[in-house]
Amino acid sequence: MAALRGGSGVLWRRGEGRHRGHGDRLPPGPSLPVPLSAGFLPALQLVRRGSKAVTRHWKAMHFQRQKLMAVTEYVAPRPAVPPRCLPRRKEAEVAEEDNGYVRLLQRQVEEAFRDNRMIAVCQYNAMPGEDMVLLRHYLHKHNIEVKFFLNEIVRPVLSQSKYRNLLPLFVARNILLVSRETKAKEMLRVLKGVPQINLLGACIDDTILSRQGVENFAKLPALEVVQGQAVGALSLLPSQTSSLLQRSSAHLTALLDQHIRRLQEGEGGTLAQPSPAQSPQGTH
Amino acid sequence: MASKVHVVLRPVKSIVVRFCPFESNVESTRNFLGCINHKRIQATNKNCEVTADVRHDGSEPLVDVMFVDGDRLIMKGANLTTAEMLTALGTRCNAKEIKEEQKSKKKSP
Numbered sequence: 001m002a003a004l005r006g007g008s009g010v011l012w013r014r015g016e017g018r019h020r021g022h023g024d025r026l027p028p029g030p031s032l033p034v035p036l037s038a039g040f041l042p043a044l045q046l047v048r049r050g051s052k053a054v055t056r057h058w059k060a061m062h063f064q065r066q067k068l069m070a071v072t073e074y075v076a077p078r079p080a081v082p083p084r085c086l087p088r089r090k091e092a093e094v095a096e097e098d099n100g101y102v103r104l105l106q107r108q109v110e111e112a113f114r115d116n117r118m119i120a121v122c123q124y125n126a127m128p129g130e131d132m133v134l135l136r137h138y139l140h141k142h143n144i145e146v147k148f149f150l151n152e153i154v155r156p157v158l159s160q161s162k163y164r165n166l167l168p169l170f171v172a173r174n175i176l177l178v179s180r181e182t183k184a185k186e187m188l189r190v191l192k193g194v195p196q197i198n199l200l201g202a203c204i205d206d207t208i209l210s211r212q213g214v215e216n217f218a219k220l221p222a223l224e225v226v227q228g229q230a231v232g233a234l235s236l237l238p239s240q241t242s243s244l245l246q247r248s249s250a251h252l253t254a255l256l257d258q259h260i261r262r263l264q265e266g267e268g269g270t271l272a273q274p275s276p277a278q279s280p281q282g283t284h
Numbered sequence: 285m286a287s288k289v290h291v292v293l294r295p296v297k298s299i300v301v302r303f304c305p306f307e308s309n310v311e312s313t314r315n316f317l318g319c320i321n322h323k324r325i326q327a328t329n330k331n332c333e334v335t336a337d338v339r340h341d342g343s344e345p346l347v348d349v350m351f352v353d354g355d356r357l358i359m360k361g362a363n364l365t366t367a368e369m370l371t372a373l374g375t376r377c378n379a380k381e382i383k384e385e386q387k388s389k390k391k392s393p
Contacts, residue, residue, distance in 0.1 A: 123305075123314060123336070125321030169305050172314035196321055198336040200305040210306070210340035 105153045112147060113163065113203075116178040120187065120202040120214070121166065124175040127196045135194055142186045144179040165208055169200050184218040289319075289370040293329035295380040297352050302337040303345035303361070313345035313361035316369050349373060351380065 051059065061069065113119060127135075136146050151170045158167050175197065177187060182204050191197055202214050209217060220226070301317045303310045319325070320334055347369060349357040357376060359369050 121305075123317065125318050126323060128323070165306075168308050168310075171311045173318055195334075198317075198338055200338055201340075211338045212340055 102153060105149065106157050109149055109154055109157045110161070112176065112178050113157075113161065116180055118144075118177075118179045118182045118184070118187075118202065118204045120177040121169045121200050122175050122177060122191070123198040123200055124173045125196040125198075127194070131194065131196075135190065135197075138190045139177065139187070142179070142183050142190075143181055144177050144183070144187055147176040147178055149174075149176060162206075163203060163208075166201070166203060174200075182217075184214055188215065188218050289367060289374055291320075291325050291328070291370060291374040292377050292381060293325060293332045295352050295377055295384070296329060296332050297350045298333045298335070299350075300335045300337060300348040301346075302339065302343070302348070304339050304341060304343055306340060307342065307345070309362045310345045312364055312366045312369065313347065315366040316347060316361065319366065319370060351376075353380070355380075 139146060151174065154170050155167065158164065158170070179187075184202075184204070188199070191199055199211050199214065201211065202209050204214075204217060299320060301313060301320075303313045305314075317334075317336055326332075326334075345361040347357075347359040347361060349359075351357070357373065359372065361369060
């Protein structure tokens with residue numbers, strides 16, 4: 001028999017390797033073209049429902065092919081020791097400097113620390129945008145700028161500069177308030193109205209202060225008043241010394257003055273009649 | 285990851301977060317403070333007061349939570365992660381919520 005019925009009415013035809021098939025044996029319908037050279041005929045040929053190997057729709061793999069694919073799946077090679085058990089290599093830090101943007105931001109950080117006398121570090125919790133704009137506005141009135149810097153950029157800059165002790169502050173979300181003047185009182189007043197920003201510490205005139213230090217600094221009087229007080233305190237002792245030294249001569253002068261006045265009064269009483277020309281002589 | 289933990293602050297009256305920023309073990313506490321101040325969690329209870337107490341006395345970081353029914357939860361954040369603190373607070377809040385719901389259900393019929 002030359003033709004076999006497969007599943008769902010598919011007609012299979014045994015390939016005739018040596019002799020050509022008779023025309024009347026073939027069933028009516030489309031069939032695959034039979035090549036002339038008989039040696040290359042496949043063993044089984046799909047005659048009816050001719051779907052080619054490469055189709056536009058999804059075609060299920062032959063079962064043998066499925067088995068082959070399952071057996072030859074890729075298995076990734078596993079290292080004998082998992083990499084997380086090995087000691088970690090610290091090469092990540094070198095790669096940062098090559099990034100131009102990072103270098104620019106670090107330069108900005110250095111400039112901010114160099115140009116401003118007062119730098120306050122605050123913790124920044126999420127704030128609505130309008131509040132942020134208002135805060136920026138109030139601080140700008142007092143010449144205080146609000147700056148955001150990422151911790152990864154600030155940490156290497158600080159570790160190489162003299163502000164090493166500010167390093168533990170730069171953890172979690174931070175905000176920097178920088179200013180060329182040291183208006184701590186106004187800054188504290190504005191920050192009191194904003195509960196979402198907590199002052200952690202500040203560096204004022206190269207002096208690192210904690211929150212309590214900033215509050216004490218804000219309570220100090222103005223610089224001129226303090227200078228006047230210092231000058232007064234310093235000049236107190238020399239003025240006391242000079243008054244001590246001059247006391248004896250001043251005492252003598254006062255005694256002589258009193259003596260002269262008494263003599264004048266005495267002369268004026270006894271010499272009531274003599275002419276007034278004599279009295280100026282007596283006074284000299 | 286810590287921001288995905290949703291905490292319902294309804295049974296909480298006030299939260300005080302105390303830390304010394306110049307110490308090295310305050311990162312998780314500061315992150316906790318940041319997460320608590322997120323608008324999503326703040327929206328669950330507008331009456332809850334969150335206060336940050338910044339000191340410089342070398343003390344441990346501390347989170348003090350006062351509940352409406354008088355309970356108090358103290359978390360020492362020196363060796364805790366942010367997620368642990370948030371989940372601890374979250375589970376206690378949920379437990380209290382469930383208790384209150386059961387109480388209200390018992391009272392209503």
